Each structure stands twice: as C-alpha cells, then as structure tokens.
Amino acid sequence: MPTLRLIEVSKRFGRVKALDGVTFEVKDGEYLCVLGPTGSGKTTLLRLVAGILKPDEGEISFNGKPVNEVAAEDRNAVYVPQSYALFPHMSVVENVMYGPLARGVPRNTARDTAMRLLRMVRLDKRADALPKELSGGMQQRVALARGLASGADLLLLDEPLGALDARLRIELRWELRSRVKGSGATVIHVTHDQEEAMSVGDRVLALRGGKVQQHGTPYHVYASPGNIFAANFIGGSNFLEGVVAQRNREGSTIRLRKGLEIAVSDPSHELDESVIVAIREEKTSVQPPSPQSRLPSLPGEVSEVRFLGSFVRCEVTLDNGDRVVTKIPIGRPGHQLTRGERVSVVYDPRNTLVYEHPPLGLRRELEAY
Amino acid sequence: MTEGPIQMLIAYLDAVSSKKWAKMATYASAILFLLAFILIPPVLGITFKLGLVGQVLRDQALMARAQSAILWSFAVAFAVASLDLVAGLPLAWFIARGNSRLVNVVDALVDIPFIIPTVALGFSTLLFWSDPSGVSGLFGSKVFSPGLALILLLHFAFSFPVIVRVMVGELLSYNTIYETAARTLGAKMFTIARTVTLPMLRPALVAAFLLAFARSLSETGATIMVAGAFENGPVFISNAKNSGLEGPMVLVSLTLILTSLAVFALIRIAGNRLRLTLQRVWPKIEGELSSKGSVRARDSLTFLVFGLFVLLPSLFITLPAARALGDGTILRALGGEGIWSSFWQAMLLSYVIGIIATLLNVVLGMPIAMLIARRRMGRNFTALLEAVVNVPIVVPSVALGVSLSLFWSSFGFLPEFWIMVLSHATITYTYFVKAMAAAVEGVPEEMEETARTLGSRPLNVFRRIVLPLTKYSLFSGAILTFTRSVDETGAASAVSRQLKTAPVLLVSWVKGAVPASSSDIALGITFLVLTSFASLLALRFIVYRRR
Numbered sequence: 001m002p003t004l005r006l007i008e009v010s011k012r013f014g015r016v017k018a019l020d021g022v023t024f025e026v027k028d029g030e031y032l033c034v035l036g037p038t039g040s041g042k043t044t045l046l047r048l049v050a051g052i053l054k055p056d057e058g059e060i061s062f063n064g065k066p067v068n069e070v071a072a073e074d075r076n077a078v079y080v081p082q083s084y085a086l087f088p089h090m091s092v093v094e095n096v097m098y099g100p101l102a103r104g105v106p107r108n109t110a111r112d113t114a115m116r117l118l119r120m121v122r123l124d125k126r127a128d129a130l131p132k133e134l135s136g137g138m139q140q141r142v143a144l145a146r147g148l149a150s151g152a153d154l155l156l157l158d159e160p161l162g163a164l165d166a167r168l169r170i171e172l173r174w175e176l177r178s179r180v181k182g183s184g185a186t187v188i189h190v191t192h193d194q195e196e197a198m199s200v201g202d203r204v205l206a207l208r209g210g211k212v213q214q215h216g217t218p219y220h221v222y223a224s225p226g227n228i229f230a231a232n233f234i235g236g237s238n239f240l241e242g243v244v245a246q247r248n249r250e251g252s253t254i255r256l257r258k259g260l261e262i263a264v265s266d267p268s269h270e271l272d273e274s275v276i277v278a279i280r281e282e283k284t285s286v287q288p289p290s291p292q293s294r295l296p297s298l299p300g301e302v303s304e305v306r307f308l309g310s311f312v313r314c315e316v317t318l319d320n321g322d323r324v325v326t327k328i329p330i331g332r333p334g335h336q337l338t339r340g341e342r343v344s345v346v347y348d349p350r351n352t353l354v355y356e357h358p359p360l361g362l363r364r365e366l367e368a369y
Numbered sequence: 370m371t372e373g374p375i376q377m378l379i380a381y382l383d384a385v386s387s388k389k390w391a392k393m394a395t396y397a398s399a400i401l402f403l404l405a406f407i408l409i410p411p412v413l414g415i416t417f418k419l420g421l422v423g424q425v426l427r428d429q430a431l432m433a434r435a436q437s438a439i440l441w442s443f444a445v446a447f448a449v450a451s452l453d454l455v456a457g458l459p460l461a462w463f464i465a466r467g468n469s470r471l472v473n474v475v476d477a478l479v480d481i482p483f484i485i486p487t488v489a490l491g492f493s494t495l496l497f498w499s500d501p502s503g504v505s506g507l508f509g510s511k512v513f514s515p516g517l518a519l520i521l522l523l524h525f526a527f528s529f530p531v532i533v534r535v536m537v538g539e540l541l542s543y544n545t546i547y548e549t550a551a552r553t554l555g556a557k558m559f560t561i562a563r564t565v566t567l568p569m570l571r572p573a574l575v576a577a578f579l580l581a582f583a584r585s586l587s588e589t590g591a592t593i594m595v596a597g598a599f600e601n602g603p604v605f606i607s608n609a610k611n612s613g614l615e616g617p618m619v620l621v622s623l624t625l626i627l628t629s630l631a632v633f634a635l636i637r638i639a640g641n642r643l644r645l646t647l648q649r650v651w652p653k654i655e656g657e658l659s660s661k662g663s664v665r666a667r668d669s670l671t672f673l674v675f676g677l678f679v680l681l682p683s684l685f686i687t688l689p690a691a692r693a694l695g696d697g698t699i700l701r702a703l704g705g706e707g708i709w710s711s712f713w714q715a716m717l718l719s720y721v722i723g724i725i726a727t728l729l730n731v732v733l734g735m736p737i738a739m740l741i742a743r744r745r746m747g748r749n750f751t752a753l754l755e756a757v758v759n760v761p762i763v764v765p766s767v768a769l770g771v772s773l774s775l776f777w778s779s780f781g782f783l784p785e786f787w788i789m790v791l792s793h794a795t796i797t798y799t800y801f802v803k804a805m806a807a808a809v810e811g812v813p814e815e816m817e818e819t820a821r822t823l824g825s826r827p828l829n830v831f832r833r834i835v836l837p838l839t840k841y842s843l844f845s846g847a848i849l850t851f852t853r854s855v856d857e858t859g860a861a862s863a864v865s866r867q868l869k870t871a872p873v874l875l876v877s878w879v880k881g882a883v884p885a886s887s888s889d890i891a892l893g894i895t896f897l898v899l900t901s902f903a904s905l906l907a908l909r910f911i912v913y914r915r916r
Binding site: 050051071075078079080081087088089098101102107146147150152156 | 546547549550551552553554555556557560564565568569571649650652653
C-alpha cells in the first residue's frame, strides 16, 4: 500500500482555480476524509489523484515516486463516483471481475476473487443479478467490492454515501469503514457531511475554495479548529466580534459591542487587537438570570426557540445586539424556554477560541466558498 | 382594446380544448389520417393486384430474376450497413471524443452526402468511379463499371453519415463516468470501448444499423443510375414498371414490404436481446491498440476511407457542374431551351408537392407526435402507434410507391397530382412525427401540468409552453420533410405517369431516355442541390431569427 503525497498541487479550469497549492500526505492503510462544501475542489482533488486529470502545478507521488505522468489505468487507484458507475449491462459478479480481467488475471482466478469479495460484502447470493435489481446500499457494496477486487492500493470514494437516504447513510457509515479498513486499503473519502467525516475518517482534511483549511484527527479538527471557516463548517459555532481589553497569564477579556465583556482562556492576542471569539453551540447553556453563577455568562433575551427532535435550538439576542445560539437537549433545564424570556448564556472560558479579525470581515470568512 | 376575430377564435379554441370531446376529436382525426393515409394505402393497395402474381409464378425465368433481385437487396443493405458501422464508428469516436482542431471540419464534412440528394450522389459516384473524368482516367480503364460494386460504393457513401450522426449524438450524451471508473480499474481505452461503451450503446448501434439498412434497402433513383444490368429489388420494380410488367412489379413490391417489415422486427428484437457478456480481456494486445500510435493509425485509415469512398465521390459532381458554366449549358438552361423547359416544370412540381406534403404532415402529424411523446393512450397503444409511424421508412420507398399508386389510382376521380401529393406525404410522414415526438419528450411533462394548475387551457399550454420550447424541432422536422419530399425518387417514379418530379426526370436523363449531355445532367442536379440548400438556409434563418 502506498503513501500518497501531494505537494503544492494546483488545478485550474479556465479562470477558476479549483485547487490551489494543496499539500498533504496519506499514510499506508489510512482512511482520510476530505471535507468541504460544494465547489471546494473535493472531486477535483480525487480525480487528480486517480489520474483522470493532470495537475497544472505541483507533484503527486505514490511511495515517493511521482505519478503525474502515469495514466489512470496504471496507477492502481480506483475511483468510485457518487453514482457508483456500476456497468449496467454486466451482472454483479461481472462488474467485480472487471478489474482483475482488465489487468490480465485469468478468468477463473478473477471469478474466485470476485466471489470472495462478494461474500465479504454479503452479496454472493446476488452475483448474477444486474445492478438495477439491487438497492442503493447493495450497489454501494458492489462498487466497494469491485474496487477491492481490482487489487487497488488506493480507494478514492467520491461521496460514497451521498446517493442513499439519510437513515441508510448513517447505518452504512461504520460498515463502509470497517470493511475498507479490514481490507487494508488506503482510502480517500470525499464528503460534504461533517458528521460523516468525523465518524469514518482516521484523519480529516477540510477544503475551502481549493485550499486546505485544516488537516488532523477528527477530534483535533473539532476541538481546535485552525480558523474561523473550520470552526463554522465543522460543528456549528457562535462568533462574536470584539477587542482585547485585558490580558494576563490565565487568559484575556474581550470587549464586545456596547461594552459587554467575555472572558476567554487564550492570552495570546495583543491588547486592543480586533479579534473574533468562537464558542461551540453545544458548549453554551441558558439559565434564568442569576448573579450567583459559577461560570461567566452573557445577559440577553430569547429571540427564537426551535424544536429539532432530540434538542431545542435556542437563539438569544444578547444585550449588545449580538446573537448566540445554544443547543439544549430535551429534558435538560431550559428546554421549555419561550420567546422574550430574560436569560443568561453561560459558558466556560476554556471552551472559547480566539481568532484574528479577518481582513475581509467575519461575514466573508463564514461563507462556504 | 377590442379583440380581433383571430384572437377571439384562439380564445374560443383555448376554452373548447378543455372539453373531453374536443381532445377526442383532435386525436381521433389524427389517428384517422394515420390509418387512412399512412397505414391502409400501402398495405391495401398492393392487394388490389394480387391476381397478377400468378403470371410470374408460372414464368420460371422471371421468378428467378425476381428472387435474385430481392435477395440482392437485403444482401447489399446488410453488407453496406455492416461496413458503414465498422468505418463510421471510429469517425464518430473521433468527432465525439477528439480534441483536435480538425473535429469541427470533419463534423461538417460528414453531413455532405446527407444533404446532397441521392440522385446527385448517384450521378457523382458514377462519374467518379467509372467515367474517364474521374479516377478511371488515372488508370486508363474503368475502375468500376455500373453494377453491383458501384451500388455497394454508392450505398456505402449515402448511408455513412446516418451511422456517424447517430453515434456522435449517442457518444456525446453518454455518461463518461463509466469509462472513468473502468480506467481506474486498470482497463485500457480499447478494452473500455469494447467492454463498456459499445455494449452500453447497443440500442443506438442497432438503431444506426437499421437506419443505414433501411436507407440502402429503399434507395431507388441513384441506384438505377449506377446499376447497369444488375438488378436489386427497387431496380427490378422500376424495370418491370417501364416494361409494363405489372405482375412482377406487384410480387416484388409485396415481398419487399413483408420481408423488410419482418427483418426489421427481427433485428430489433434480436438486437435488444443480445447480451454481450464479458468473456475475456487481452491486456497486452488491447493496450497496444490503445496506444497513441495505434490511435493515430486508426484515425488516418478512417480519414482515408471517408475521403476516398464518401467525400470525394459525393463532391465529384462539382467538376462537370463547373464545366457547364463555361460551355453554354447554363445559358440554354436559364433560357429554358430544349430539355430544360421540362426540367423547370419538374422543379416547380417538386416544390409544390413538397410544400403541400409538409403542411399536411405538420398539421396532422403533430397530434400523433404528442400522443407518442406523452403516452396518453398507454404503453402498448403507443408502441403500436410508433410501429405504424415507422412503416414508411422501413418499407422500400419504390415498393411503397407501387402500392400507393395502385391504391389511389382505384379512386378514378383523383388527379395524378393529388396522388403524388398523398404519396409524398406518406413517404415523409415519419420524419416529421419522429422529430416532433422526440422534441416533445424533451419537454418535462411537469411544465405542462404546472401551466394547467396555473389556469391554462390545454391548447393554451400547447401554444405558450410546448410550441415555443419545441419550435426548433418543428422547423427542423418540416425542413427534413420538405427536402426529403423534393429528393424522393423511388416512390415518385412508381407513382409517376404523365407528371415527373425533378429527381425522376434527372434519372431518365442519366438513363438516356432523353438525349442529355453530362453537362446538362450535372447542371440539372446542381440546380436541385442549390435550391435544396437555399430552402434549407431560408428556413434555418427563420429559426435562428425567431430564437
């Protein structure tokens, strides 16, 4: 299995730069999830690694060997598109045999390999069915078996769960990961669903506008988002604009609009520096106004309450006009709040993150593209 | 502002179109036309003279000639369609997948034999291969004399664009994600084409083969020009008609009608059932065939075949036509001297018939196109409708002409002109209906339903939504119908008694029925081609201006 490395890879389509100086590495047997919004360059990245597209700049290497000039059919990197592209005129087993046959494996051996992989994905009894006779989940498993049967070193999965309904998508996430990990293949899995990326990837790479925003383990990316975009796209966050008013070894105090202040644990920013404070939605809670709270809080008024099944999404307009969203699990105190009620938004300074104020403004930074 | 009478009429028709009886009446009249003019005359006409068939059955020599002609018709059509498929696919692939600058040029050149009337193509092919002014001049003797070989060359040339056009369209609309997936599974391009792309495009391959097959089976005028003493079905029918042998003419026409319908049904059923299983892959050989060098060699061979056997024979007529400009023929032609007076009458007749046949088909073919596209009467009835609509292109046009002529002549009061109009309408009906049905199918039905829920009446929905979205196809269908009618030779020669359309007249010039020089023939054909081009350009101009 190869170590895949991309160094400063860029790709343009006319005037649009789909990928811009992308550098990262995927280790042998690793499951990497590439996460990004529509148009962030995820599929382009996958097609470049597969050899379907050629980079304009930069180098792609497998095990240290540059493969920029190696044709797609010679890379041993199987591309599985969102539609799975199962050949509709071939039976399930013929689809799975296709890769071995194309590489010159004798027919009997190819069939044995195909049947072994079909057993692995529990579809050996449907070997003679046509793809159209299978459900979406089954088709996904055939596509996986086909990729593995070809002896691929690298599996490139483009939104592999995207064509399935929401419930099945969640059910198959873990199954997909365990089957692929069991085969020992190296995987790049592209998705726009941050929950999916978090739950299947050994590591997550966040893309935006063709540039890598962050790369790390799911926990790292979630707990320490490297920039405002990552903090917003990977798990929801509240963002408050302010200026550093005080700083000491324990942290800083940020002055928000109209004199409201928020305590943060990060002391690294200079006094009077314009900053953005981010707090995860689920790391805040709402209480009735009370001066005896153990944790610091921000006063405000409930402006919207939405029931979302297992939790309530409560939007509070702070006294300075800023808005903060908090998620309250059903059954916890505060889940029966009503609009107009006075509350305190309670937070732990250790759960706050502080970023430099972006030159193009907060709104631009939060946009997906 | 008060409404004019036309607006009032449209408003009334819009309102009435909601009524069930109005819809029924529209569709019933279209189906009645389909039965009365498209299905019954070709089927029934031939049965009027079945009694004459006995004459042939008793004459063994004549019977053998008839059998041989019919067999050769199918053999030629099969050979030509197969060769066209083999030679046309690489060119279609080059046009659809190539990134060379030549793609646009080749794409335009492919259509030339399609646009030129087959009569012109026949004469051009004859000159190119067997006249001293063509390639025969280079070798000092005739390369090909009129006969079977020349028929094969001619049919190969005019059927070639059919295959290329159909396959280019299919390859362009084909989802290349399957090829991408196959490439990353390790397959080379040749393997992918053989095991993935072409098997998936099997319905299109069958359709393209059938179209080329039908075109070859049906062609009459140009075939007569290059046939010499050789006879296939249409040539036999034409010779029998000229010799006054009605019995053989009826027998061969009936046999051609029945066998062509049977063969078409068989190919379609067999083609759809045929399943190409993935037996073997030869990675080394197919890898070699996918290499750049092999692709270049294949493209070069494809261009050579296309240039030598399709393009040059099609365009060769421009040489004698240019000569006609300098040797005084043009002055005699424009002055209407000698044989030219009958030529201009024939041209006028061709155009008048073409216009009336097109109008008839537009008005009466439209509701059938809607019925087919929207499957308003269920799947089985729609399949039946489609089969009936296809009859005029499946059956060889000269055989169809014989049957139509017999049918309409039985109505003693019908003048020859109207028999010709009705025959041309039948022959060209399929082209309009198929073009319109495909276009209407492309308009999502939800649009019509949404417009209805917004308060529009059915006719209003058709006028304001369907028609604007399909007007390009409407004009294209009308252009195709018109040019097909003007160029029609087979059925026209079978129906013709006193009146002669331009292609029929030109065939008689080539066959020496009237003393005409090669300059006369070339110029006559050029006029036919030019006027066809002019009408095409005029109609296209209207389409683009309105768009």
